[in-house]
Amino acid sequence: MRLDFDEIKNEIKRVFMKYGMSEEKAEACARMHTESTYDGIYSHGTGRVARFADYLKKGWVNPDADPTLEKDAGAVRIYDGHMGPGITNALYCVEEAMKLADRYGIGMVGLKNTTHWMRGGSYGLYAAKKGYISIMWTNTESVMPPWGAKECRLGNNPFVMAVPGPEGADPLLLDMAISQYAYGKLAMTRLAGKKLPFPGGFDKDGNLTDDPGAIEASRRILPMGYWKGSSFAFMLDVLGALLSDGIGAADIDHVGKGSCGGASQIMILIDPDKISGKERRDEVIRKAITHIKSAALDGHSAGVFAPGEDFARLRKDHDEHGIFVDDSIWKEILAL
Amino acid sequence: MRLDFDEIKNEIKRVFMKYGMSEEKAEACARMHTESTYDGIYSHGTGRVARFADYLKKGWVNPDADPTLEKDAGAVRIYDGHMGPGITNALYCVEEAMKLADRYGIGMVGLKNTTHWMRGGSYGLYAAKKGYISIMWTNTESVMPPWGAKECRLGNNPFVMAVPGPEGADPLLLDMAISQYAYGKLAMTRLAGKKLPFPGGFDKDGNLTDDPGAIEASRRILPMGYWKGSSFAFMLDVLGALLSDGIGAADIDHVGKGSCGGASQIMILIDPDKISGKERRDEVIRKAITHIKSAALDGHSAGVFAPGEDFARLRKDHDEHGIFVDDSIWKEILAL
Numbered sequence: 001m002r003l004d005f006d007e008i009k010n011e012i013k014r015v016f017m018k019y020g021m022s023e024e025k026a027e028a029c030a031r032m033h034t035e036s037t038y039d040g041i042y043s044h045g046t047g048r049v050a051r052f053a054d055y056l057k058k059g060w061v062n063p064d065a066d067p068t069l070e071k072d073a074g075a076v077r078i079y080d081g082h083m084g085p086g087i088t089n090a091l092y093c094v095e096e097a098m099k100l101a102d103r104y105g106i107g108m109v110g111l112k113n114t115t116h117w118m119r120g121g122s123y124g125l126y127a128a129k130k131g132y133i134s135i136m137w138t139n140t141e142s143v144m145p146p147w148g149a150k151e152c153r154l155g156n157n158p159f160v161m162a163v164p165g166p167e168g169a170d171p172l173l174l175d176m177a178i179s180q181y182a183y184g185k186l187a188m189t190r191l192a193g194k195k196l197p198f199p200g201g202f203d204k205d206g207n208l209t210d211d212p213g214a215i216e217a218s219r220r221i222l223p224m225g226y227w228k229g230s231s232f233a234f235m236l237d238v239l240g241a242l243l244s245d246g247i248g249a250a251d252i253d254h255v256g257k258g259s260c261g262g263a264s265q266i267m268i269l270i271d272p273d274k275i276s277g278k279e280r281r282d283e284v285i286r287k288a289i290t291h292i293k294s295a296a297l298d299g300h301s302a303g304v305f306a307p308g309e310d311f312a313r314l315r316k317d318h319d320e321h322g323i324f325v326d327d328s329i330w331k332e333i334l335a336l
Numbered sequence: 337m338r339l340d341f342d343e344i345k346n347e348i349k350r351v352f353m354k355y356g357m358s359e360e361k362a363e364a365c366a367r368m369h370t371e372s373t374y375d376g377i378y379s380h381g382t383g384r385v386a387r388f389a390d391y392l393k394k395g396w397v398n399p400d401a402d403p404t405l406e407k408d409a410g411a412v413r414i415y416d417g418h419m420g421p422g423i424t425n426a427l428y429c430v431e432e433a434m435k436l437a438d439r440y441g442i443g444m445v446g447l448k449n450t451t452h453w454m455r456g457g458s459y460g461l462y463a464a465k466k467g468y469i470s471i472m473w474t475n476t477e478s479v480m481p482p483w484g485a486k487e488c489r490l491g492n493n494p495f496v497m498a499v500p501g502p503e504g505a506d507p508l509l510l511d512m513a514i515s516q517y518a519y520g521k522l523a524m525t526r527l528a529g530k531k532l533p534f535p536g537g538f539d540k541d542g543n544l545t546d547d548p549g550a551i552e553a554s555r556r557i558l559p560m561g562y563w564k565g566s567s568f569a570f571m572l573d574v575l576g577a578l579l580s581d582g583i584g585a586a587d588i589d590h591v592g593k594g595s596c597g598g599a600s601q602i603m604i605l606i607d608p609d610k611i612s613g614k615e616r617r618d619e620v621i622r623k624a625i626t627h628i629k630s631a632a633l634d635g636h637s638a639g640v641f642a643p644g645e646d647f648a649r650l651r652k653d654h655d656e657h658g659i660f661v662d663d664s665i666w667k668e669i670l671a672l
Contacts, residue, residue: 073610075411076441105412106444106604110611133578135471135604146628148637153628161571163578174571176564198544198562206634208534224561226534228512231643234628235497235510241620242469242499245612248620250627268442268471268604274409275446276581284577284584291478291586292570295485298542304482304489307567 001330002322009034012049015336019056020063021085029087036119038323040314043184044119046329052116053336060257061085061115067092070112070245075104078245081114083257090117090265091126097269098132105274109267112246116260121175121308124162127269128171135268136160139240140260141252144179144221147230150206152219155249156182157236162308164272166282170315173308178233180222186212240264337666338658345370348385351672355392356399357421365423372455374659376650379520380455382665388452389672396593397421397451403428406448406581411440414581417450419593426453426601427462433605434468441610445603448582452596457511457644460498463605464507471604472496475576476596477588480515480557483566486542488555491585492518493572498644500608502618506651509644514569516558522548576600 013030017023029052037045055061065084069077077096081089093109100107117123117138127134140155156177163172181200189196190212199208201215201222208222215221223229241248246264247255255262272281289306297303318324349366353359365388373381391397401420405413413432417425429445436443453459453474463470476491492513499508517536525532526548535544537551537558544558551557559565577584582600583591591598608617625642633639654660 071611073441073607074439075443076606076610078611103410104440105409106442107411108442108606133575142627145631145634146640148634148640149628149631150634151631153631153640161568161575163571163574172571172574174567176561176568180561180564202634206636224564225512225516226560228516228560231510232497232512234624234643235499235508238499238508238621238624239469239497241624242608242617243606243611245616248624248627250623270412270444270579271409272578274412275407275414275579280581281578285574287586288570288574288577288584291584292482292485292489295481295487295489298481298484298486298538300542301484304484307570 001325001327003325003330004322005034005038008037008046008323008325011333012046015049015053015333016056018336019053021056022064025063025085025088028091029085032087032118032122034323036122037325038315038318039311041119041121042326042329043182046325046333048118049333050336055115055258058258060261065089067111075100075106076108076110078110078112081111083113083115083261086115086117086260089114090123090267093265094123094127094134094267094269097267098127098130101132101269101271106268106270108243108269110244110246111265111267112244114263114265116258116263117265119175120158120160121162121173123267124160124173124175125171128162128164128173131164131271131273133164133270133272134160134162136266137236137240138260138265139237139248139252139263141263142249143183144223144233145219146234147223147227150218150220153249154178154223154230154233155237155252157233157240159236163285166285167278170308170312172285172306176224178223178229178236180224180229183216183221186216186221190216240266337661337663339661339666340658341370341374344373344382344659344661347669348382351385351389351669352392354672355389357392358400361399361421361424364427365421368423368454368458370659372458373661374651374654375647377455377457378662378665379518382661382669384454385669386672391451391594394594396597401425403447403450411436411442412444412446415445415447417447419449419451419597422451422453422596425450426459426603429601430459430463430470430603430605433603434463434466437468437605437607442604442606444579444605446580446582447601447603448580449598450601451599452594453601455511456494456496457498457509459603460496460509460511461507464498464500464509467500467607467609469500469606469608470496470498472602473572473576474596474601475573475584475588475599477599478585479519480559480569481555482570483559483563486554486556489585490514490559490566490569491573491588493569493576495572499621502621503614506644506648508621508642512560514559514565514572516560516565519552519557522552522557526552576602
């Protein structure tokens with residue numbers, strides 16, 4: 001079905017308040033879930049409401065907690081999230097990091113002891129719309145085998161880079177998990193009776209495969225770039241812990257409070273106005289986009305897109321026809 | 337053949353001085369080339385001396401230039417490298433970024449208008465040995481097609497993350513180009529009559545292939561993680577330009593002063609002592625390494641390694657038997 005933004009947001013807000021959140025926090029969280037839905041990231045939008053409500057019900061997320069400042073080291077600040085809602089914790093810390101960037105040009109906040117921040121790209125977009133460049137990531141529980149091994153010991157550690165768009169254009173947004181495919185993509189592809197476009201993991205016999213079911217069974221999802229992504233995921237895990245005085249996958253695995261319960265997030269924010277003028281920056285970005293789009297296309301290609309540009313079409317569709325929500329998901333939300 | 341560190345370093349230094357570098361700068365550059373050789377990164381060590389000498393000869397690198405401060409924005413500083421030697425420019429800026437990290441907890445230097453910094457990991461190791469955590473990258477000329485295209489419009493934009501090792505251990509070091517394989521690896525594999533371990537690009541007909549010669553011919557090397565690496569490389573290019581008030585691949589392509597001539601490098605340095613104690617950090621790192629190594633190995637695997645750990649064996653060999661230098665490369669250096 002198609003619904004409008006506030007219709008979705010208010011229903012999600014109702015659910016979150018029912019499970020113990022204050023109106024203010026429920027509003028912020030519901031807005032983020034709705035924005036993810038608007039961008040087509042259903043897995044962290046409408047598709048994630050029931051699970052988050054369940055976490056609240058189980059006491060895995062503390063609906064009342066706010067981050068507290070643990071360490072003030074100039075342009076670096078460490079916050080304890082006290083297992084509060086991942087979204088409000090992360091938003092608070094992005095705001096703090098912006099203030100640091102205002103003052104010092106760059107600011108870093110390490111947020112420990114927090115919960116799932118949902119869509120990482122949300123915070124990159126949020127910062128970009130306010131004029132900041134950002135580099136952010138989260139660590140997670142173990143969901144991916146390190147290179148050379150069969151058992152999961154690495155997080156998929158979503159990594160975000162975002163840049164304010166040129167005048168009138170959307171922000172540039174890189175928002176990538178380090179696994180080549182998400183488990184959601186594997187399930188969807190399997191249910192559609194299809195193969196993955198490229199191998200996404202190993203089967204139980206250790207053969208690289210594009211069969212999503214075989215990878216779901218072995219749990220041997222592939223890091224992007226094989227050994228490269230494995231090392232990258234490891235560094236994001238360790239740096240997540242070190243830069244927040246928090247914990248990594250080895251410990252998150254034992255917290256026992258759901259996906260990302262106890263995880264750390266790192267937000268590095270930069271004020272680009274301290275470096276150059278907006279006009280000059282817009283020119284750099286436009287030139288880079290023109291450059292990649294000037295390449296001759298591969299025969300199978302739908303075009304070359306700048307990171308984040310691919311949301312534009314769906315946003316337009318959602319603006320014109322309402323935001324798509326899966327019927328059964330909506331029924332589930334209404335029933336909560 | 338096997339040579340000792342100073343023997344290699346002094347010969348390289350002689351060459352660089354012959355081509356116009358001051359003794360001080362030649363010493364710093366020769367040391368870095370030798371350290372890369374010591375770590376087995378021959379492509380940016382002994383294997384790169386003749387090419388760098390050629391750049392000096394052609395005037396593509398200005399042997400006398402030092403970085404000048406263009407903008408001081410607190411914890412962010414912008415330097416102009418004036419096309420000076422990539423190594424001395426980058427080292428200078430890492431030192432400046434360390435001073436910012438000392439003062440503010442985090443510091444970022446954007447270095448524009450510089451030249452090839454050789455092995456990116458050098459600067460991560462350098463900072464880690466002095467106790468700093470670092471995130472660094474460079475942009476480059478176009479060498480890789482963006483996802484969906486056949487022509488090169490993206491740099492391979494090496495990305496570095498480094499962390500001081502636990503007491504008595506080597507630093508953790510991620511030093512990755514965004515292309516799945518370097519052109520050097522393709523050539524070596526082709527000359528050995530072998531196939532790549534995993535597909536590394538597309539052939540001229542657009543088929544994914546593990547045949548290195550077919551990829552060299554098409555120049556369609558693969559970004560790590562397909563579309564993911566393509567977007568990542570784009571962001572590193574744009575951010576390289578924006579955060580240094582410099583230029584990206586679209587313009588670097590037209591500088592006409594060799595690989596990376598006119599490129600930008602970004603150095604983000606963090607003082608971890610401002611966040612937590614050394615003992616706590618060592619515990620986090622040791623636990624993360626123990627965690628990944630506790631996974632059951634794939635049948636073909638030589639083991640699971642922490643990023644940077646794989647250098648230890650070669651370093652030991654080089655300590656015991658002298659540093660390996662290819663006979664013909666050494667002859668070439670002696671003849672310069």
